[in-house]
Structure formats: C-alpha cells, structure tokens
Amino acid sequence: MAAARREHLRHLVWPALEEGKWVLCDRFSDSTFAYQGFGHELGVSFVETLNQLTMGNFQPDLTFIFQLSEEAGLARKKESLVSEDRYERFPEEFHRRVSKGYLALLEAESQRCVPLSAHTSIEVIADHIWRTLAERHFLSHLDPSTLS
Numbered sequence: 001m002a003a004a005r006r007e008h009l010r011h012l013v014w015p016a017l018e019e020g021k022w023v024l025c026d027r028f029s030d031s032t033f034a035y036q037g038f039g040h041e042l043g044v045s046f047v048e049t050l051n052q053l054t055m056g057n058f059q060p061d062l063t064f065i066f067q068l069s070e071e072a073g074l075a076r077k078k079e080s081l082v083s084e085d086r087y088e089r090f091p092e093e094f095h096r097r098v099s100k101g102y103l104a105l106l107e108a109e110s111q112r113c114v115p116l117s118a119h120t121s122i123e124v125i126a127d128h129i130w131r132t133l134a135e136r137h138f139l140s141h142l143d144p145s146t147l148s
C-alpha cells in the first residue's frame with residue numbers, strides 16, 4: 001500500500017501539483033492512520049514512520065472526514081452495487097477502532113481535517129464542501145456568503 005501510494009505521488013500527484021492543478025483523492029494517508037494505526041493496532045509512531053518514508057513531509061492542504069453511523073453506513077453498503085471488500089468483513093470492534101482513529105485525527109489535525117456529516121443528501125454535503133473551500137480561501141473568486 002505504501003509503495004503504491006509513493007508511485008501515485010511521484011507519477012501523478014506531485015507533477016499535477018507542480019502544474020498548478022487541484023488534486024482530489026479518496027482516503028489517502030489518513031486511512032493508514034485510522035486503519036493500520038488504530039484498526040490493526042500498529043500504533044501512531046509506526047504509521048508516522050511509514051508515512052514519512054512514503055511521502056516525506058508532504059500533506060494534503062485540506063481533508064474532509066465524512067461521518068456516518070454504523071447503521072446508516074451498513075444500509076448504504078447493502079444498496080450499493082459494489083461488492084464488499086476484505087475490510088468490510090472485519091469484526092465490529094475493528095471498525096470501532098478505525099472510527100476512534102479518525103476522531104483522534106480530527107483532534108490532532110483540526111486545521112487540516114474537517115468533519116462532515118454524511119447523513120444528509122449528496123447536494124447538502126456538496127454545498128458544505130464548497131462553503132468550506134470558500135471560507136478557507138481556496139476559491140478566491142467565490143464569496144462564501146453568495147452560496148446557498
């Protein structure tokens with residue numbers, strides 16, 4: 001996973017950022033923090049060392065953490081056409097630890113990581129994301145007060 005992430009960074013992400021493009025990424029190193037660090041209980045310092053080897057001091061500028069109750073998440077997964085992966089068959093305690101990992105991350109990196117309720121509609125969630133980007137001056141041409 002770490003090798004794949006480094007390849008992804010070197011060949012796609014870093015060159016795109018150099019060109020001034022925006023890069024949008026699902027999961028990324030914070031999932032390693034929550035899943036390997038907490039879920040698999042490998043610990044924070046192990047993940048920090050791994051992340052340092054994989055990407056140096058690089059960090060995303062902004063990370064959204066979508067929060068959803070266990071019940072609602074499982075219900076959505078049942079409706080989804082995508083088959084469940086190995087991790088989704090892990091026991092409940094594993095997922096509780098992963099969830100704790102994300103909460104710890106939100107506390108430790110409150111500037112970069114923004115919690116977002118995923119219980120609302122896709123449109124409301126999208127609006128929340130646009131608003132946050134505008135408030136944090138990522139969209140200099142957009143005035144947050146003009147958003148619905």
Ligand SMILES: Nc1ncnc2c1ncn2[C@@H]1O[C@H](COP(=O)(O)OP(=O)(O)O)[C@@H](O)[C@H]1O
Nearest residue numbers: 076077079080081082118119120121122123125
């Ligand atoms: N805000 C939402 N409201 C209702 N259903 C949603 C919402 N967001 C995602 N879904 C549905 O939930 C399922 C899983 O979402 P997805 O984003 O693929 O999760 P993951 O990346 O964790 O696998 C999909 O079927 C998707 O259509």
Ligand SMILES: Cc1cn([C@H]2C[C@H](O)[C@@H](COP(=O)(O)OP(=O)(O)O)O2)c(=O)[nH]c1=O
Nearest residue numbers: 001026027028029031032035036085087088
């Ligand atoms: C990115 C990442 C994912 N995972 C886990 C979480 C997922 O259950 C599984 C697959 O992730 P992924 O392929 O990103 O699928 P999805 O976002 O559709 O669930 O791997 C880790 O354990 N560590 C990581 O660093």
